[in-house]
């Protein structure tokens with residue numbers, strides 16, 4: 369990972385209120401860069417952009433010709449004091465981080481009412497689709513169907529908050545969806561928060577991209593099975609999560625990325641004096 373990418377993931381993204389944490393940001397980066405390396409092009413989309421934390425991660429790794437579309441109700445935290453609302457804060461965050469913000473690519477509305485053509489007509493077939501909108505069963509099933517119909521053959525679908533006891537219907541929705549479409553779709557990776565899915569034909573490509581990614585070597589890679597496919601569970605030990613939070617809260621956020629470097633890399637860096 370170069371310095372610019374490291375600064376973006378470990379510093380810039382933290383300046384945007386939101387929910388993606390370093391392990392998933394590193395998985396997004398690994399998959400997006402593997403797709404680019406392999407010539408697997410396409411648009412990117414996210415349902416539930418909130419203030420843009422994971423949306424801007426997609427923007428960071430999109431190629432110039434690729435478009436990134438966001439969908440949200442934009443009804444969260446309506447300000448009573450005349451300050452910027454959710455939509456305007458998203459736009460403001462984008463400009464602050466140096467992204468051109470195209471209003472045509474930010475859909476304000478209920479994702480469950482969209483058709484795949486509403487997305488593909490703007491950005492083409494989708495190579496990476498992040499689902500982080502409504503967390504009840506009907507939302508998850510509708511968003512999953514939408515994503516399935518909008519992705520390219522090599523597209524990845526990422527579900528947020530799977531296996532989170534706070535949102536049990538997300539887990540049920542993802543399991544129902546995979547049990548219904550398991551002949552064509554397969555899960556290839558899981559983290560504490562997210563579940564990563566692709567067409568069966570690309571399972572080996574994405575499983576390999578994760579296994580080989582140097583920036584994911586600091587995480588534990590544990591093989592498991594989920595609804596008929598081999599899945600790697602990326603495990604981030606509690607002590608590292610605690611250390612990361614302590615560093616961020618004590619103003620040492622700039623150094624927090626060091627705890628996500630693999631031991632091999634850390635030894636190499638300390639020998640090189642970086």
Ligand SMILES: C[S@@+](CC[C@H](N)C(=O)[O-])C[C@H]1O[C@@H](n2cnc3c(N)ncnc32)[C@H](O)[C@@H]1O
Nearest residue numbers: 386387416418421422440441478479500501502
């Ligand atoms: C947990 S936040 C998303 C966090 C975000 N991905 C991030 O990286 O910080 C969930 C978002 O989903 C949006 N949302 C909830 N239900 C929705 C729906 N039916 N259609 C579109 N967006 C929805 C909410 O407005 C909220 O902004």
